Amino acid sequence: MVKATVLGASGGIGQPLSLLLKLNEAITELALYDIVNSPGVAADLSHINTPARVTGYLPADEGLKCALTNAHLVVIPAGVPRKPGMTRDDLFKINAGIVRDLATGIAQHAPNAYILIISNPVNSTVPIVVEVLKKHCVFDPKKIFGVTTLDVVRASTFSSEIIGSDPRDVRVPVVGGHSGVTIVPLLSQISPQKGFSEEQIEKLTHRIQYGGDEVVKAKDGAGSATLSMAQAGARFASSILDATVKGKPGIIEPSYVCLDADKEHCSQLKDAIGGLEYFSYNVELGPDGIHKIHGLGEVSPYERKLLESAIPELKQNIEKGVSFINSKL
Numbered sequence: 001m002v003k004a005t006v007l008g009a010s011g012g013i014g015q016p017l018s019l020l021l022k023l024n025e026a027i028t029e030l031a032l033y034d035i036v037n038s039p040g041v042a043a044d045l046s047h048i049n050t051p052a053r054v055t056g057y058l059p060a061d062e063g064l065k066c067a068l069t070n071a072h073l074v075v076i077p078a079g080v081p082r083k084p085g086m087t088r089d090d091l092f093k094i095n096a097g098i099v100r101d102l103a104t105g106i107a108q109h110a111p112n113a114y115i116l117i118i119s120n121p122v123n124s125t126v127p128i129v130v131e132v133l134k135k136h137c138v139f140d141p142k143k144i145f146g147v148t149t150l151d152v153v154r155a156s157t158f159s160s161e162i163i164g165s166d167p168r169d170v171r172v173p174v175v176g177g178h179s180g181v182t183i184v185p186l187l188s189q190i191s192p193q194k195g196f197s198e199e200q201i202e203k204l205t206h207r208i209q210y211g212g213d214e215v216v217k218a219k220d221g222a223g224s225a226t227l228s229m230a231q232a233g234a235r236f237a238s239s240i241l242d243a244t245v246k247g248k249p250g251i252i253e254p255s256y257v258c259l260d261a262d263k264e265h266c267s268q269l270k271d272a273i274g275g276l277e278y279f280s281y282n283v284e285l286g287p288d289g290i291h292k293i294h295g296l297g298e299v300s301p302y303e304r305k306l307l308e309s310a311i312p313e314l315k316q317n318i319e320k321g322v323s324f325i326n327s328k329l
């Protein structure tokens, strides 16, 4: 029995993500929670003839508890999206409290679940979840993931447009965090190898760092990426299930994680990034979640400069999340 729970299931990401999870045959129960409309979304999806039984919950009648109890995997896309002119950090005011309260529910009702955090600003919401779990003494760093898959999906797509190849065959590691300068594509490590010109590297890097803004601008006040994010979130969820339920070895997905998850490599990895506690790296998944965090590999001087710009902003974002919980709970 594998239960997956979506918190924020009625939203722009929540609905298509829930649809894609309903199509995942490893899931036997899909619980949808939101402050509005979740019973309707659940009724609609429940007619699809795949194994997952779908249930919808609102906050009344202990809805959060019912949605979370026995969950193997919890995905969180709850919270407000950006409008043109906003940064992801501008969302902190509203989303930090939403994520804190949902994390409290997880700590109480699904302390062993794998937690996938989509809500922005990811650089801060992941530390918020970690601090809440620590307060409840149920913190396991191997099970908490900030979903940065969309950055990697974009890097494949945008690079393949220049190369002229199938985007599914192109892999670019993207490290750091999930906002502007903290998104650091390592184009020197693109696979298959491709010798881009300096100008191409600069343009591609900028497009990957600000891909989210492209969508926010095009949607013109109606939100940010939802459909591409749903696909990226479902891909990540599917990889977690492949590793933790089906026991498939060697799955590597990038994700923004707490570096305590891999103590063996931790000190070395932290040294390379100015001592930060959180960073997005290529993460190898195993039966218990994070099996190994892969380091940066060889980076070019240009990428080293990008990393130097990312580190101070990430540090601020992380501290903001940590102090939000420690000064409020």
Ligand code: NAD
Pocket (backbone or CB within 6 Å): 007, 008, 009, 010, 011, 012, 013, 014, 033, 034, 035, 036, 077, 078, 079, 080, 081, 082, 091, 095, 098, 101, 102, 117, 118, 119, 120, 121, 122, 147, 148, 149, 150, 151, 178, 223, 224, 225, 226, 229
């Ligand atoms: P949306 O407004 O369409 O949906 C958000 C949903 O959250 C709504 O249905 C709302 O009712 C629900 N919600 C609000 N408060 C809640 C609570 N306390 N409990 C449960 N549900 C609650 O927004 P969206 O476009 O789906 O985006 C959601 C979040 O995902 C935003 O913060 C956005 O910035 C972020 N996002 C992240 C990535 C990423 O790569 N990690 C990509 C795209 C969007």
Ligand code: LMR
Pocket (backbone or CB within 6 Å): 081, 082, 088, 120, 150, 178, 211, 212, 213, 215, 216, 224, 225
């Ligand atoms: C994205 O990268 O598309 C998301 O983080 C949403 C945003 O605000 O850009």
